[in-house]
């Protein structure tokens with residue numbers, strides 16, 4: 001399996017470099033003022049230029065209007081847009097068509113019932129990102145460092161590649177991959193030493209652990225092979 005690893009919420013040239021050196025496939029930049037990872041457009045312009053084709057740039061927004069998206073796209077020149085708010089399937093389709101860029105649509109998950117609306121987004125988004133629903137008192141819709149029950153995703157087939165996020169770190173990412181079989185993972189808090197402060201060593205460990213996890217054969221689902229030996 002080819003795994004896509006995304007490191008999100010990068011804010012400095014040093015930590016961006018660490019993500020690129022570690023071999024991240026996608027580097028994410030957050031445009032949401034309430035987040036400790038929020039970037040000014042001038043910072044995005046500088047960081048975006050430093051990527052120089054070594055990874056794909058992802059602009060993360062939350063219910064952004066066209067004016068804000070216009071300025072972000074102009075400054076960062078992203079290869080992807082990540083929509084992490086309550087954007088409807090219609091809004092996802094409109095954003096995709098306006099910018100001609102592929103879309104990662106984040107969906108909050110706490111149980112299997114939350115997957116019911118995923119099919120509507122699979123038709124219009126290029127990747128679905130299953131993230132933990134934020135805790136009740138959270139200020140952010142994502143980036144809270146909390147996991148969800150990955151079992152909810154086991155056996156899921158929406159005909160679209162998906163990614164998993166929410167509370168991942170170097171210690172648990174292999175388990176998340178074993179349970180979900182996800183072709184992509186995304187991390188923010190789990191590679192930080194404090195909210196908004198990325199740690200180069202944790203970034204490197206995360207990418208290594210994710211690649212090692214993806215290389216491991218997945219355990220057979222319960223019941224598989226039950227007929228073997230019958231006769």
Ligand SMILES: O=C(O)c1ccccc1N[C@@H]1O[C@H](COP(=O)(O)O)[C@@H](O)[C@H]1O
Pocket residue numbers: 008009028030032035036037060062084129131140141142143144145146165166167168186187188189190
């Ligand atoms: O990282 C943020 O600050 C953020 C703000 C608003 C929406 C999403 C945000 N981050 C995304 O949340 C998930 C999970 O992050 P974590 O690893 O649990 O901290 C991830 O997809 C980030 O891209």
